[in-house]
Amino acid sequence: MEEQKEIINKMIGKQSILFSNPPNILAGSSVAGKKEGEGPLGSFFDQIEEDPMFGGDNWEDAESRLMKRAAELAIEKAGLRSEDIRYLIGGDLLGQLIATSFGIVDLNIPIFGIFGACSTMGESMALGAIIVDGGYADRVLSLTSSHFAGAEKQFRFPLAYGNQRPLSASWTVTGSGAVVIGKDKPVSKDNDKENGVITIKGVTVGKIVDYGLKDSMNMGACMAPAAYDTISRNLKDLNVLPNYYDKIITGDLGYVGKDILIDLLKQDGFDISSNHMDCGIQIFDKETQDTHSGGSGCACSAITLTGYVFKKLMRHEWTRILFVPTGALLSQVSFNEGNSVPGIAHGVILEVC
Amino acid sequence: MEEQKEIINKMIGKQSILFSNPPNILAGSSVAGKKEGEGPLGSFFDQIEEDPMFGGDNWEDAESRLMKRAAELAIEKAGLRSEDIRYLIGGDLLGQLIATSFGIVDLNIPIFGIFGACSTMGESMALGAIIVDGGYADRVLSLTSSHFAGAEKQFRFPLAYGNQRPLSASWTVTGSGAVVIGKDKPVSKDNDKENGVITIKGVTVGKIVDYGLKDSMNMGACMAPAAYDTISRNLKDLNVLPNYYDKIITGDLGYVGKDILIDLLKQDGFDISSNHMDCGIQIFDKETQDTHSGGSGCACSAITLTGYVFKKLMRHEWTRILFVPTGALLSQVSFNEGNSVPGIAHGVILEVC
Numbered sequence: 001m002e003e004q005k006e007i008i009n010k011m012i013g014k015q016s017i018l019f020s021n022p023p024n025i026l027a028g029s030s031v032a033g034k035k036e037g038e039g040p041l042g043s044f045f046d047q048i049e050e051d052p053m054f055g056g057d058n059w060e061d062a063e064s065r066l067m068k069r070a071a072e073l074a075i076e077k078a079g080l081r082s083e084d085i086r087y088l089i090g091g092d093l094l095g096q097l098i099a100t101s102f103g104i105v106d107l108n109i110p111i112f113g114i115f116g117a118c119s120t121m122g123e124s125m126a127l128g129a130i131i132v133d134g135g136y137a138d139r140v141l142s143l144t145s146s147h148f149a150g151a152e153k154q155f156r157f158p159l160a161y162g163n164q165r166p167l168s169a170s171w172t173v174t175g176s177g178a179v180v181i182g183k184d185k186p187v188s189k190d191n192d193k194e195n196g197v198i199t200i201k202g203v204t205v206g207k208i209v210d211y212g213l214k215d216s217m218n219m220g221a222c223m224a225p226a227a228y229d230t231i232s233r234n235l236k237d238l239n240v241l242p243n244y245y246d247k248i249i250t251g252d253l254g255y256v257g258k259d260i261l262i263d264l265l266k267q268d269g270f271d272i273s274s275n276h277m278d279c280g281i282q283i284f285d286k287e288t289q290d291t292h293s294g295g296s297g298c299a300c301s302a303i304t305l306t307g308y309v310f311k312k313l314m315r316h317e318w319t320r321i322l323f324v325p326t327g328a329l330l331s332q333v334s335f336n337e338g339n340s341v342p343g344i345a346h347g348v349i350l351e352v353c
Numbered sequence: 354m355e356e357q358k359e360i361i362n363k364m365i366g367k368q369s370i371l372f373s374n375p376p377n378i379l380a381g382s383s384v385a386g387k388k389e390g391e392g393p394l395g396s397f398f399d400q401i402e403e404d405p406m407f408g409g410d411n412w413e414d415a416e417s418r419l420m421k422r423a424a425e426l427a428i429e430k431a432g433l434r435s436e437d438i439r440y441l442i443g444g445d446l447l448g449q450l451i452a453t454s455f456g457i458v459d460l461n462i463p464i465f466g467i468f469g470a471c472s473t474m475g476e477s478m479a480l481g482a483i484i485v486d487g488g489y490a491d492r493v494l495s496l497t498s499s500h501f502a503g504a505e506k507q508f509r510f511p512l513a514y515g516n517q518r519p520l521s522a523s524w525t526v527t528g529s530g531a532v533v534i535g536k537d538k539p540v541s542k543d544n545d546k547e548n549g550v551i552t553i554k555g556v557t558v559g560k561i562v563d564y565g566l567k568d569s570m571n572m573g574a575c576m577a578p579a580a581y582d583t584i585s586r587n588l589k590d591l592n593v594l595p596n597y598y599d600k601i602i603t604g605d606l607g608y609v610g611k612d613i614l615i616d617l618l619k620q621d622g623f624d625i626s627s628n629h630m631d632c633g634i635q636i637f638d639k640e641t642q643d644t645h646s647g648g649s650g651c652a653c654s655a656i657t658l659t660g661y662v663f664k665k666l667m668r669h670e671w672t673r674i675l676f677v678p679t680g681a682l683l684s685q686v687s688f689n690e691g692n693s694v695p696g697i698a699h700g701v702i703l704e705v706c
Contacts, residue, residue, distance in 0.1 A: 010487070015463045060686055060687065060690065061690075086368075093449070094684065094686070095684045095686065097468050097682070098683075098686060098692075101687075101695055105561045105695055109560065110368045110558035111558070111560065111561060111697070112469075112476060112479075112480060112558065113468045113697075114465065115444060115449065115450050115467065115468045116465075130484060133487070134489070135363045135487075136363050136364065136487070205463035205464070206463060207461060207462065207463050208458045208464060329450070329454040331447065331451045333447070333451060334449070337413065337414075339455065342454055342458055344466075
């Protein structure tokens with residue numbers, strides 16, 4: 001009977017999955033750069049590194065070191081060693097995922113390399129939860145990273161050019177977030193006030209959504225339709241209203257994208273204006289940090305999740321949230337060739353118990 | 354009892370998975386470029402396109418069109434429509450996976466974007482099999498692509514430079530292979546002689562292996578240690594000898610990498626010299642096609658698998674093979690910064706019944 005229920009329950013609606021034995025978050029880590037440490041969420045991060053090079057030789061090396069540190073910290077916080085992790089699922093923004101490849105090679109863990117632009121944390125947690133729930137691993141590590149200087153060099157201009165940024169542009173977060181997902185109950189706690197166990201209740205896998213926008217300096221507008229598509233699909237698949245969630249948390253839509261998202265969802269009769277939060281808006285101070293439309297990058301949603309959101313859940317201030325990191329699927333080449341900037345967003349349902 | 358067996362069986366050894374209800378290959382498609390069509394496997398491919406631009410505006414657009422064609426063909430051969438596919442798992446070699454993003458956007462299928470360099474077909478089939486076996490989807494589409502001109506531009510020089518290639522260099526295959534994986538039995542057959550049903554019996558997820566080699570013009574040598582690591586681990590995890598498989602099929606080691614692989618495995622007491630096949634060696638004619646160490650690229654192993662290997666299995670000429678596509682984890686940036694070229698290889702066990 002129990003097994004019958006399991007088989008029926010896994011596929012929900014068109015794109016969603018609900019896990020019959022929701023995997024647990026065994027630990028999460030958040031390593032942030034200096035500017036992120038000076039922002040409103042600074043006190044929530046595990047580590048803040050003053051050196052933008054993280055002791056490395058170049059921006060790519062810096063990001064690899066950053067990711068390695070987040071990976072090791074998450075494993076340590078879970079009370080584990082790297083050999084206890086069966087598979088790693090991760091990626092980053094750099095071409096051919098070089099931050100990830102060189103960052104995690106020493107951990108000696110079999111890896112699924114993934115790319116979902118800034119939605120990577122959602123994709124990695126979705127796959128991680130599938131692998132654990134399905135019994136293919138006891139424990140996996142889902143992680144991602146981004147670095148402001150590496151991303152500017154990859155997608156726009158090297159910092160030394162000193163190019164100007166329009167008000168719709170966002171600021172790539174320097175940081176890395178890692179999550180250990182497992183069957184067992186977590187063994188360690190940050191402190192006594194944080195005693196909840198976070199589980200991954202389900203996921204909604206996103207489609208690529210292209211409204212034809214071409215402005216890579218307004219990625220919030222490019223990604224908002226994808227966030228809309230995934231959130232609307234999640235609510236329809238689960239047959240719930242937005243207030244089913246204490247918070248619906250998008251990745252890096254920023255101020256411009258947030259307004260578009262809320263308008264688009266109203267067309268479907270969903271009003272998320274009272275319980276929507278965007279990590280890109282949350283992570284920097286608009287008045288003092290000069291980040292224009294807000295933060296972005298894989299790490300924006302990743303460290304906001306592992307640093308801030310996990311604590312809100314573990315303290316039972318929120319009990320159920322929908323985490324929807326958002327990605328803009330462009331490259332230097334696609335932009336130079338005049339292509340549009342399609343978006344993607346993956347939804348992860350987190351509950352505390 | 355049945356369920357108990359399932360839970361015990363999934364995790365095998367350190368890195369491998371054996372599926373209790375091995376997912377079926379519902380169909381595979383192979384779309385190849387002109388040069389590939391002129392090679393020894395030409396008659397096995399579903400489609401050969403004479404136009405290197407595939408009707409597109411640039412090399413990236415060409416690859417997107419190529420991938421879309423392979424995706425649609427695989428779905429059609431499986432007797433399905435795109436809305437019958439729950440999830441797509443795919444990626445390519447271009448920075449930020451633009452061939453994939455722009456290629457499959459119109460299919461409107463939720464996607465997990467992945468990157469494993471030229472091991473991508475193995476990674477996508479491994480994840481696809483996990484998702485189907487676990488009951489998270491009835492049917493998924495695993496696919497990848499590569500394009501000679503796009504890859505030269507991405508990793509080396511634009512073709513117009515006319516740069517010389519050392520004898521250890523390989524030739525990126527222009528093509529795309531796609532596989533529909535599902536629970537059901539396949540409904541269509543290419544012809545009466547091909548009546549076997551191919552199942553994915555298990556997978557071995559690869560680690561990143563870095564022997565410190567830095568020669569991006571000798572990728573076979575860079576990837577051979579990863580192939581060795583995955584094959585050796587597969588044999589140890591399953592506690593079998595190489596002759597358990599009719600063929601052990603690597604992706605694109607070429608002539609240089611093949612010799613290294615066979616030597617490395619001998620150190621562990623495994624002799625695969627009599628049943629090893631490399632797709633990169635198979636796909637081009639060494640004497641007449643001037644491809645030096647052989648073929649490479651995501652499509653090299655993908656279309657050799659879907660075009661040639663699937664037919665050998667369906668005709669029961671082989672009954673069990675280990676498919677081990679191999680990837681070189683480099684980018685233009687990592688190469689220019691003097692980094693090594695780590696390798697990765699994922700193993701997929703295919704059986705016909």
